[in-house]
Amino acid sequence: MKKAPGQHCRIYYSRTQQRIGHFVNNFIVRPHVQIHVCGGPISTAAALQMEAAIPNFMIHELHRYALLEPNTKTCVHNYMPENGMYSVPDLPGLGQELTPETLAASRVVTVK
Template identity: 75%
Template structure:
């Protein structure tokens, strides 16, 4: 992490993604080791289904904690918001019940003065929906660009490939979510006519 910080300098946000591969003690130890590096946030330092564990880390590490890609509805976020362990929540629109449920989760987080980074690793449709969600919530903090979205099978699924330009995204202004499947993608899918 120190080598990354040295390479990119102080003006680049670094997110330490642990994906809950550490136990509570290790998460605290590692978190303390990287505190001085100006880490933007510490993602899933422990299992995101255990609010007490997350609170222990939050109390002992001076880096904002983030989690949520494996929390699937607003009631799952509630204990983390109530105990104050998460600074950034990361709901995934594809696994949290869709646009309406994620908007409710974002609104809950706003009540607790927490920020949101929509979890996006599902390709160009997820990206388009996330960009729209991020524009309508007051507590948006950063947009995720996952390497999965850059893989050719994903980039060829839809007509538009939304990527950042100079570190910024443009929000789609096309109808609906601002995304369309390609003709090739539709040909690969079965057609069902409903009368």
């Protein structure tokens, strides 16, 4: 299946999206991939990392859910665009961590 230049392919967030992004770039659609990001700060950080890793990334979705205060208060970093552009986090892991308040309010389960 080939798509004409200018057509878009949407990939919904999944564990295999990087492989799908590369596959789409190499075999199906040359132009663009947009990851669907409807979540809070952890989803945003994960999506920014993934978007930086695929060659045919087009645009990052800023969903209204990411703007809600109950969501933005759960993590230390609140990644938002500046002058229309995001910076990719360069902190360890995804570049995000839960706030002490979020950790305190969370149920802790120890697996032995």
